[in-house]
Amino acid sequence: MLTFQGTRNFRIRLALATLSGKPIKIEKVRSNELNPGLTDYEISILRLLETLTNGSKIEISYTGTTLIYYPGLITGGTFTHNCPPSKSVGYFIELVLYIAPFAKKKINATFKGLTSSHEDYNAEGIRFGLLPILEKFGVRDCQLHILKRGFAPTGEGEVKLIINSLISTPLTLHALESSKFVKIKGIAYCCRVSPSIVNRLIDSTKQQLKRLGCEIDITADVWRGESSGKSPGFGLMLYTDNKKNWRIFSEDIGNASEVPEDLSTRVVLSLLENLENSKIVGSNQLGLVLIFMLLGKEDLGRLKISKHQIDENLIWLLRDIKQMFGIEIYMKEDEDEEDAFIATVKGAGFTNTNKKIA
Amino acid sequence: TRLQGSVKKTWDITKLIYMNNIDPADAIRRWKQEEEEFTDDESEENIEDEDEDFFTKKFDASKAADANLDTFIPKHRPVEELKSKWNDQKLDELASRFLGSTRKILNGNDGD
Structure with missing residues (x-):
């Protein structure tokens, strides 16, 4: 049985275990903290996994610091x-x-x-x-x-x-060209606050992004009444597509007593950083992309990534993938761009058995 | 003292990624060739604080990091730092990655 320690990549480890069908043990979950063991949201994730699968078995120690997960079939x-x-x-x-x-x-x-x-x-x-x-x-x-x-x-x-x-199997990906971005789009939303907040968010965002000289299109989304919960709040999401339809995005919500202009500054700067530090996909999408590349058929998939995207979290993910599927993702310097790597992934040949039988 | 002309080792990132005997944070540090500078500075800085924070530092660090252990959402630098980073030159560089950006034209006309 594969053993992991701590809450690092908790959901991804459970997902990879489910996909590979291998049981895992996660130990030392916050074992040195004042409130040791699994949190309410981690327990909730385990319940969700039980709902999504059939035949899975979860054993949690008395203190909640050790968990054993035997995956079942994904039923949905x-x-x-x-x-x-x-x-x-x-x-x-x-x-x-x-x-x-x-x-x-x-x-x-x-x-x-x-x-x-x-x-x-x-x-x-x-x-x-x-x-x-x-x-x-x-x-x-x-x-x-x-x-x-x-x-x-x-x-x-x-x-x-x-x-x-x-x-049954994800398509093999070859994304090697980082093409130009077309325009910036976004959504500014709010609940139980004055709709003028959304207008201020949009104005401030447009004002700041105007410096880029590109087309900007932000939609206002104001929620009222029963469909807006009981707590007030506002948020902003910005994204941009490139010519190959790859999308990079940033988002955040306002803090208590924060003015909308501060939120828009934060999200705009976050988008600029994500754009600068990305080639094809953003860091916030990279985990999902690599896992689906891994699950592809036994063929080589390639993805251009920025050197800035190689961080501690990514290394942990790649090590978990190797431990679970025995596959190493190879990073090769890109010949066209100095600050880029080509991540080459050999698919694990994963097949959705449910689909095959059906 | 270090020998004159000593050359820093250039690491292959694929090897570093899968070297299980080193922590991912160390792997990144070695890859970016920051190891020597980092350890020298850190050890000097920490000498004074060591007694005061000896028992609390480890706990605080793990607690603060806990939220970042299970997410791929990048944590950016503070807003004030980013504001000063994104000057006109940086925006010019990024604007060149947008199709039909009018930034160059604006700069040419009125220095916006």
Whole structure:
């Protein structure tokens, strides 16, 4: 049995275990902290995995510092998941994206809780930033509908994730050309605050991005009444597509007593940084891309990445992938661009057995 | 003292990534050839603080880092630093990656 320590890549390790069918043991979970063991959102992730699969078995030690996970078959289907208020729905949906395209039944999942937070992908980030990535691998019919928005602390938001396209193997990716960006788009949204907040967000963002001299298109999204939860809040998401339809995005939400102009500055600067430090995909999409490249058929997939994207988190991911699938991802200096690598991934030849039988 | 003309080792990132005997943070440091400078500076800086923070430092660091252990969302530098970084020259560089950017024209006309 593969053994890991601590909460590093908690969801990815569970997802990789589910995909590879290998049981894993995670020990020393916050064993040196005042509140040792798994948190409420990690327990919730385990419950979600139980819902998504059939035959999986989870054993947790008395103190919660050790976990053994025996993966089952990915079944999918229709379900509702109530997310704890400590994490937004994005934390849970991210895990589903790794495994859902290989399920037996189409996914029609409702997630209830916070729709936005600082730490995880917001509903917009999933919808406009991650779902288009899945399309590149052949998972075409994916949708995320925001039924209710919910900001911290009360939440009460609701989103529906639909994955109608179940695949047997992801397409092999060859993304080697970093082409020009077309224009910057975005969404400014708010709940239970004055709609003028959204207008200020848009004005301030346009004012700052005007310096780039490109076309800018930001949509206002004001939520009122029962569909806006009970807590006030506002947020901004910006993205830009290149000519090859690869998208880079940044997003964040406003802090308490923060003015909208400060939020727009933060998101604009974050987008500029992401654009500067990326070649084809942003750092916030890289994990998903590499995992789907890994799951492809036994062929070489290639992706141009920026040298800035090689960080501690990426190395941890690559080591986990090697441990779980025995596959090394090879980094070769790019001949055309000095600050780029070509990541070459040999697919594991993963096949969705559910799809094959059907 | 170091020998004059000593050459820093250039690491192959693929090898570093899969060297399980070193921590990923160290791997990044070695790859960026920061190892020597970093250890020298750090050891000097930490001597004074060592007694005060001996018992608390480890706990605080793990707690702060806990939120970043399970996400790929990059943490950027503080806003003030980024504001000063993104000057006109940097924006020119980035604008050249946009199709039909009018930035050059604006600069030519009125120095916007």
